[in-house]
Amino acid sequence: MKKASTRTVLLPHQHGISRVQQMGHYRYSAAKPGLENHFHQNSIEICYCIDGVQQYSVGSRIHYLRGGDILIIPANQTHSTGGMPEEKGELFWIQLQLGDRHGKLCHLPQEKTNLLLKHLQNASNAPFFGGLQLKELLMELFTLVKQDAKGLDSIRKEVVLLRLLLDTLELSQRRQEKEVSxxxxxxxxxxxxxxxxxxxxxxxxxxxxxxxxxxxxxxxxxxxxxxxxxxxxxxxxxxxxxxxxxxxxxxxxxxxxxxxxxxxxxxxxxxxxxxxxxxxxxxxxxx
Missing domain, CATH: 1.10.10.60 (Homeodomain-like)
Incomplete structure (x- = not known):
C-alpha cells in the first residue's frame, strides 16, 4: 500500500515553548512544490533530513542534504529549495528566535539561553552529519508537543528539546568533510x-x-x-x-x-x- 504524504506545522500557541517560532515535520511519498525565496526574521532554522535528498539554496550557496544531514540556516538569511521541489523523503525543522524580548528557552537563565543560541547561530550555513542519531529525540519531542504535554510531561518536553539542541551543537563541532570511500x-x-x-x-x-x-x-x-x-x-x-x-x-x-x-x-x-x-x-x- 502506498504511504500517504504528511506535513505538520506547529506554531507557538500549539507547542507552548518560548523562543521556538515554529516546529515542523514532513514525510512525502512524492515530490511537492518547492520553497520560494524567504527568510526568518531574527530566527535561525535547523533542518534535520532523515530520509531522501533535499536541495537548499542559502544565500549564494547550494547545499544537498542526504538522509542523516543537518543544516542550520542563519537568521535573516534568504533561502529556498533553489527551483527544486520539496523532494520525496522525511525532514524535521525547528525555528528558534534570537533576542531577549522573546523570553527564556526552556526556563534557562537569559545568559545561558543566549549562549546556546549564539553557538547554534555560529554553527550555521554548512551541512553536517548526525540527523539519524537524533531521530528518536525529534519523534519524542513532536509526540509530547502534539499531546499538549502537561505536568511532568511538560518538563520532559523541555528537557528533550534542550538535549536535542545540545546534541545538535556537539555534532556540528565534530563536523568533518564526509570522505568519499x-x-x-x-x-x-x-x-x-x-x-x-x-x-x-x-x-x-x-x-x-x-x-x-x-x-x-x-x-x-x-x-x-x-x-x-x-x-x-x-x-x-x-x-x-x-x-x-x-x-x-x-x-x-x-x-x-x-x-x-x-x-x-x-x-x-x-x-x-x-x-x-x-x-x-x-x-x-x-x-
Missing part, C-alpha cells in the same frame, strides 16, 4: 555506467564483496536512501538534462532503463512534482 566511488561508477539497464542490488553487493542484506543496511546509513531510490534519483537527474535537448520522452525513458514511458513518467513526477512533458514545456517557456 573507495567503496562509494566504485558503486557510483558502476551505477553511472549502467543507468541504461536494470541494476540489481545483488550486483552492487557483489561489487563491494559483502552480503546483500549487509549492503542494504550499509547503503541506507551512508547514502541516506535505499539503493533503488538512489539509482532512480540518478536516472531522473540525467533525464532532466536529456529532456532539455531530446523531444521524445519515450526514447529518454528506454535509454535510461525504464520498461515503459508510463512508468518513467510516474517516477519522474515522484521526484520532480511534474510530468516529463510539463518539465519540457516549463524549460521551453523559460528560454
Amino acid at each position: 573507495e567503496r562509494i566511488r566504485a558503486i557510483d561508477g558502476f551505477i553511472e555506467k549502467n543507468l541504461h539497464r536494470s541494476i540489481y542490488v545483488d550486483e552492487l553487493a557483489d561489487l563491494t564483496q559483502v552480503s546483500t542484506g549487509y549492503f542494504k543496511a550499509w547503503f541506507k546509513i551512508n547514502m541516506g536512501n535505499t539503493p533503488k531510490e538512489y539509482i532512480n534519483r540518478k536516472r531522473i537527474d540525467l533525464a532532466k538534462k536529456r529532456l532539455q535537448r531530446e523531444i521524445s520522452v519515450t526514447k529518454v525513458a528506454y535509454d535510461l532503463g525504464f520498461n515503459s514511458s508510463q512508468y518513467f513518467s510516474t517516477v519522474f513526477r515522484k521526484y520532480t512534482g511534474k510530468s516529463p512533458k510539463e518539465y519540457i514545456q516549463e524549460k521551453t517557456k523559460a528560454e
Whole structure:
C-alpha cells in the first residue's frame, strides 16, 4: 500500500515553548512544490533530513542534504529549495528566535539561553552529519508537543528539546568533510555506467564483496536512501538534462532503463512534482 504524504506545522500557541517560532515535520511519498525565496526574521532554522535528498539554496550557496544531514540556516538569511521541489523523503525543522524580548528557552537563565543560541547561530550555513542519531529525540519531542504535554510531561518536553539542541551543537563541532570511500566511488561508477539497464542490488553487493542484506543496511546509513531510490534519483537527474535537448520522452525513458514511458513518467513526477512533458514545456517557456 502506498504511504500517504504528511506535513505538520506547529506554531507557538500549539507547542507552548518560548523562543521556538515554529516546529515542523514532513514525510512525502512524492515530490511537492518547492520553497520560494524567504527568510526568518531574527530566527535561525535547523533542518534535520532523515530520509531522501533535499536541495537548499542559502544565500549564494547550494547545499544537498542526504538522509542523516543537518543544516542550520542563519537568521535573516534568504533561502529556498533553489527551483527544486520539496523532494520525496522525511525532514524535521525547528525555528528558534534570537533576542531577549522573546523570553527564556526552556526556563534557562537569559545568559545561558543566549549562549546556546549564539553557538547554534555560529554553527550555521554548512551541512553536517548526525540527523539519524537524533531521530528518536525529534519523534519524542513532536509526540509530547502534539499531546499538549502537561505536568511532568511538560518538563520532559523541555528537557528533550534542550538535549536535542545540545546534541545538535556537539555534532556540528565534530563536523568533518564526509570522505568519499573507495567503496562509494566504485558503486557510483558502476551505477553511472549502467543507468541504461536494470541494476540489481545483488550486483552492487557483489561489487563491494559483502552480503546483500549487509549492503542494504550499509547503503541506507551512508547514502541516506535505499539503493533503488538512489539509482532512480540518478536516472531522473540525467533525464532532466536529456529532456532539455531530446523531444521524445519515450526514447529518454528506454535509454535510461525504464520498461515503459508510463512508468518513467510516474517516477519522474515522484521526484520532480511534474510530468516529463510539463518539465519540457516549463524549460521551453523559460528560454
